[in-house]
Amino acid sequence: MKLIECPRDAMQGLHDFIPTHLKAAYINLLLQVGFDTIDFGSFVSPKAIPQLRDTAEVLAQLNLQNTSTKLLAIVANLRGVEEAVKHKEINYLGFPFSISETFQQRNTNSRIAQSLTTVEEMLNLCDQHQKTAVVYLSMGFGNPYGDEWNVEIVEKWADELVSRGVKIVSLADTTGVSTPEKIKTILPVLIEKFKQTEIGIHLHSTPFTRLEKIEAAYLAGCKRFDSALKGFGGCPMAADDLTGNMATEDLIDYLQAKGEDLNLNMEKWNEAMALSAKVFSGN
Template identity: 60%
Template sequence: MKLIECPRDAMQGLTHFVPTDEKIRYLNALLRVGFDTLDFGSFVSLKAIPQMRDTADVLAGLNLTDTRTKLLAIVANIRGAEQAASFATIDYLGFPLSVSETFQQRNTNKSIGQALADVEQMQKICVQLDKQLVVYLSMGFGNPYGDPYSPELISDFTGKLVDMGVRIIAPSDTVGSSTPEGIETLFRHLLATFPDVEFGAHLHARPGEAPAKVKAAYRAGVRRIDGALRGFGGCPMAADDLTGNLPTEEIIGTLTQLGCDLPINQNAIEQALTLSTSLFG
């Protein structure tokens, strides 16, 4: 089981700028917990996401000498991908590819067709520089815009990505529209159809919904789940009201109940939870 902690997602929608040294202190605490991957920052438009304008400076302050955790950075275009890939310490580049035309324009100012062309180029950059591309299928469980959606649509997008060589794909519940039944149905189909793909679940939830969603993804065979401590965050480009990330502590509790042996340092996660309170309020 791979746990992906997403402090970038947690911080990006905050109205106040988190000082660089506070970001570094929080991320270094998370690096001691035992997560598989840390979605730590992004190389995107500073105007669109001003909170992440110091990602390169934050990266320089991270202590990576005694951690098993790998780093993932979100990118929104070729320029961002080239910048992120230039750092030896970044293992994964993450790109949000929407299955909703409205949200693709809203999130990256591109059409889906243009975004797919970017993905193809990003995959080539990753291959050249020994990185892995993670494609998040935004609005992967429906959208609030009235754009077409179906599980078959997700499967079609997945097929296109597989043809490009992408092997990590995460359907993303950008606005919290998923249900446990829909989660299990979609992932069972995807895992059976594309056995060579590592599928992740990037789900958002309202208070109390997380355990059922985690159980549904796990039952379907998903072994890569994204979360954020205390459920902070959400996509500021998606809606006026943010729907939070799955609380990592609830993910851990639910997976432990299901019998998963997770390599989590309990003291470290308690320290990170304390820091998160001071950071986010």
């Protein structure tokens, strides 16, 4: 069972700038909890995401000496990939590949076909620099733009990515439109078809539907979950202010109740919970 904690996603849409030292202190605590991966920052245009313009500076302040947790950074184009691979501390590069043409244009300023080329170039650079690519199938449960969506389209694009060598695919619900029914329908198809590929899930949700979505994914066989402490963040494009990330504490409670041994340091987790009040206080 792999838990990916996402402070990057929690912070990215906030208007008030979180000081670099505070970001680093928060992530340093999360690094001691025992998550498989921390999605800690992104190498994207500071005009697009001003909150994360200090990702390289945050990275320089992280203490990676006594943690087995790996680091993931988001990239949106080749320039970001080239910047991210320079940092030996980063294990994973994450790329949002939207199966909605409209959202791909809005999110990365490129068409789906161009983004597929970017993925190929990213895979080559990852191989050269001992990194692993994580590709998010963004808008994986539908979209608000009227672009065609169905399970076959999701499967088709997953096949395109896996055939090019992507080893980790995360099905992403960018605007919170997933339902337990959709999750139970789509996830088993991907898990069964792509047995050599790690299939994860990155859900957005209102607080009222988190647990049913977590349960649907777990019962569908998912073993890789993205979440963020207290459910902070989510996509800045989301129409509903309540649509944020899955709350990590809900995920932990659910998985522990199912008997999963998560091997987490709950003392450090509680410290991170306490510090989060300061990190997110001005927003």
